[in-house]
Amino acid sequence: MRRSLLALSIALALSATAHAQENGATPKPAVNDPSIPLTYVGANARVSLGVNEDGDINGEALGIFGFDGDSAWIGQLWLAEHGAGGVQFDYHWLLGGKTRQDTIDNPDSVRVAKAFVAVDQNIWNDRKATLGVGYQKNDFFVDGYLSGAISGSRFVGSDTDVSTATLSGVENGHSYTQLQTTTVVTDAFEHPYEHGIGVRLGQYFDNSLWRLRGGLDYERGKYNSDQLTLSLGVDKYFRNTGWSLSLDGEQLKKSGDFELDKNDTRGWLSLRYEFGQSYRPREPYRLVEVVAPAPAPAAAAASAAPTLVRNEVKLDGDAFFNFDQDDLRADARAALDELLARLNGNSRVSRILITGHTDSVGSVAYNQGLSERRAASAKAYLLSRGVPAEQIDTRGEGELNPSFPNDTPANRQKNRRVDIEFLTVEESTTPAPAPAPAAESKVEWKREPVAAPAAWIERALRNPAQHKRTVDVYRFERSSTATALGPRQFANTAPNANDDSITVARDAAATPIAVLANDTDPENDALSVTGITPPAHGTASFSSAGVTYTPAAGYVGTDTFTYSISDGYGGSDTATVTVTIGDAGNRPPVAVNDSARTAAATPVTVNVLGNDSDPDGDSLSIGAVGTPAHGTVVRNSNGSVTYTPVAGFEGVDSFSYTVSDGRGGSATATVSVTVGDGGGGNRPPLARDDAFGVIKGGGADFPVLANDSDPDGDTLRVIAVENLGPHQATLTINPDGSIRFQHVHGTNGLGYIRYTITDDHGHEVTATVAVTVTEIL
Structure with a gap:
């Protein structure tokens, strides 16, 4: 009991x-008693969201890997609107082979070293790389680094200036004036600074939970371009939470041969959150339960x-x-x-x-x-x-x-x-x-101190090295000059062209006419024939004598044409040539081409003389027959021919024949035979490659259909065009089927485009145009 x-x-x-x-x-x-003094040591993961002075949003993520008390790896990624961003990797360690135990036993002997590499990009995809080191003792840190461009020049625009001047001179005793046009095209480019050096330093204040930062950067490029950037920043941490605010600002000053905006100010405000426990007691402890023994009772009987x-x-x-x-x-x-x-x-x-x-x-x-x-x-x-x-x-x-x-x-x-x-x-x-x-019994809790590393060392191992993230650029320009001369305008007296006449026989061969023989020039300038109007009953062409005339076959009567002369200095005149064509002997017959159609492997007879004639009324006969490519042909006694296609052939075949008037006159014509359906219905068009030229920065219309054809006579249309490079150009299909090529500054030399045509019967074919862009010097 x-x-x-x-x-x-x-x-x-x-x-x-x-x-x-x-x-x-x-x-x-x-443990989180508010009476216990806490200190900030940082966590192993952090994210932030910020905004700059223009209202653009940016974000950042930071992760710490392999933290073991005496070293740490840190990775950072930041992104902003319009494609700006960057990545950074740090390695932090204790200098002089110090260990984590040294951070507990003798923290004053510890120094933290940092090494990092970073790559940054701006919204125009200009990039730079940064390599640096850092040093931290207690709550003061300093970081130094070198940077360099890793992307090239970027074209930003061009400007064209055109000026004219009137030149004058004398040539062969003739005074003249001439218009000279000078075009200067100035292309502007931007390039990230080739080299940079910078330093960042700061101090953390544990009692008020502030970190102040400052920095100075100097960057240099070509064309006497450089930039000096002063940066200031402050971080505010909120006690015993993962939240903090960061405010950063930069003031920069540029100089260079082509700079337009030489001063600028930038700023960022960011809200950060750290995951995990980023605070700890300044003096870590453990709690020990102590039970005081109850007072000894009075002695009693032993039992x-x-x-x-x-x-x-x-x-x-x-x-x-x-x-x-x-x-x-x-x-x-x-x-x-x-x-x-x-x-x-x-x-x-x-x-x-x-x-x-x-x-x-x-x-x-x-x-x-x-x-x-x-x-x-x-x-x-x-x-x-x-x-x-x-x-x-x-x-x-x-x-x-x-x-x-x-x-x-x-x-x-x-x-x-x-x-x-x-x-x-x-x-x-x-x-x-x-x-x-x-x-x-009385129960009490007693705090006993626990050995732990100095808080500043944990902060330093987690605090990433600082550098200038913004990628700034310098501006430079390149100019090209092109000079074009207009035609010379001479002070000149026009020549005198006098009419000519000549008589030729019927069906005469080409006859030269020395039309310049009776033409004169007041200043004795050399004259040349520059134009001829077609005669009604023959042909006229240029020749070394001046003009060559050929009468139409069988024509007898009078024919006329005009010609124009020039003295080479802007003077010109026109005269008329009268040609009399007389009757002279037998005239040759006239042979007219024929066509026929037959089924495959089936002979067909063609009356080739039925549409032929003789101007003298002579009887005609077949003198000779050519050999077709896909069959055989024989002459019949009645003046017709019989064509037999080879077995298996379907398509269009042809052969020639000669007709004779029995008096030495002859003529030749062609017979075209369509075998079967002519080759399987509608046939595709034929697109042929072209070559054109254009001045750099200019435009031209390319008549690509001029050398294309369709075997069925279908109308052709350009339905697509593609730039194969390397030129930058605007391509447009004109209503007349030509292609408008508008060059954009930046390239010259040989390039290519490809176009597609259709006959609107289900056939589409392509051809290539070689485009030579010439830079005017």
Whole structure:
């Protein structure tokens, strides 16, 4: 009975104590108690969203990889509207071979070094690369870097200036004037600065959570171009949250032979968020529960009595957890099995507290979560072994309560553990004192400091090196000059052209006429024939004598034509030539082409003389017959011919024949024979390649259909045109079927375009046009 009453009293006292710890006078202090001074150390991931002075949105993402307390890899990516962006990679480490333990034991001896490489791009796809190093001691940092362009020149526009002047001179005794046109085309380009050097420095103020930054950059390009940029920035962090604000500004000054805007100011405002725990206590600690013993009762008669015993079971990582794991190992489950008898026995009079722990590898926030999962894993196992769930409490203390220094792999393994605490009532092995009024035990929580790296070192390893992200460019121009001369305008007296006459026989051969023989010039200038109007009954053409005339076959009578002469200095005149054609002997017959159609492999007879004639009324006969390509032909006694196609041929074949008047006169004509359907219905057109030229920056209309044809006589249309390069040009199909080629400045030499034509009967073919762009010097 006494044992039961004692157990009940102890249980009530422990229950009251536990209740007081949760709701009363002596609870465990919270880690995020506002009375605990915190310091910013940064997290391993960050994103930001910002806006510049023009209202354009930009964003940034940062990730830290391989952070182990003495080095870290950092990657950054930033993007802005209209295609601007960049990427940066950092490696940070402790100088002089210092280790993480040095950051705990002697942080004043530690220096943080940084190395980084970055590539940035502006909205016009101009790019530069940056390579730099950095140094940080306490909360002061400085970064230095070199940059260089990795993209070429970019065409931005052109300007054309045209001027004219009138020239004068004397040629062969003739005064003249001439118009000279000078065209100057100025092309403008932009190029990222070839070389740059810069420095960034800053200071972090822990009490007010501000970081101030400043920088100076000098960049240089060609054509005496350079730029000086002053930058200022400030970061404001909000205590014990992942949020911060960043404000940056740049003032730049340009100089150069072709610069237009020589000064500019830029600014950015960004809101940042860091994932995970970015703050920690300035002096990390662990909480230790201390139970003050109750005052000793007055002595009583010696007898065996129950005694309240606190069981504190600390099971190290060798028996519980592997690195970065929260599942119990087999030997861990065996160790917990040894406690089951006491946990499930009648002697336990309190709840069971399971506390999880980790080593110092990883961030504070990650280790806190891992310790809580380890405590939950141990609880789950005890539940599976019959321990009531309502009797078990769990908590995690992360890396803040190590049992051993985290300086070697072996010691870190021992800190991967859980602690199990509970109270039992056990029989004393010595006589117990007489009962006395019970006194309560007093439970207190005591803070014990935990060794940790200096906060500034954690900040420095996570703080990326700074550089000038904006890609600025310089401007330069290139000019080309073209001079064109107009025709010379001479002060001249026109020549005198006098009429001529000549007599030729009927059907005479080409007869030269010396039309210049009776023409004169007041200034004795050399004269030449420059134009001829066609005669009505013959042909006239240019010749070394002046003009050559040929009468039409069989014509007898009078014919006339005019010709024009020039003195070479702008003077001209016109005269008339009269030709008399007389009757002289036999005239040749007139042979007219014939056509026929036949089925495949079927002969056809053609009366070729039916449409032939003789101007003298002579009887006609077939003198000779040519050989067709796809058949045979024979002469018949009645003056006709019979054509027989070869087997299997379908298409159009032809042959010639000669007709004779029996008096020495003859003429030749052609017979065309369509065999079958002429080759399978409508035939595709024939597109032939062309070649044209154009002045740089100018335009021209290309009559591409002029040398194209259709075997069926179908009308052809241009339906598509394609630029094959390398020239930049605007291509347009004109209503008359020609192609308008409008060149854009920037290239010259040989290029190509391709066009497609159709006969509107389902056939489409293409041809290529070679385009030569000439730059006028």
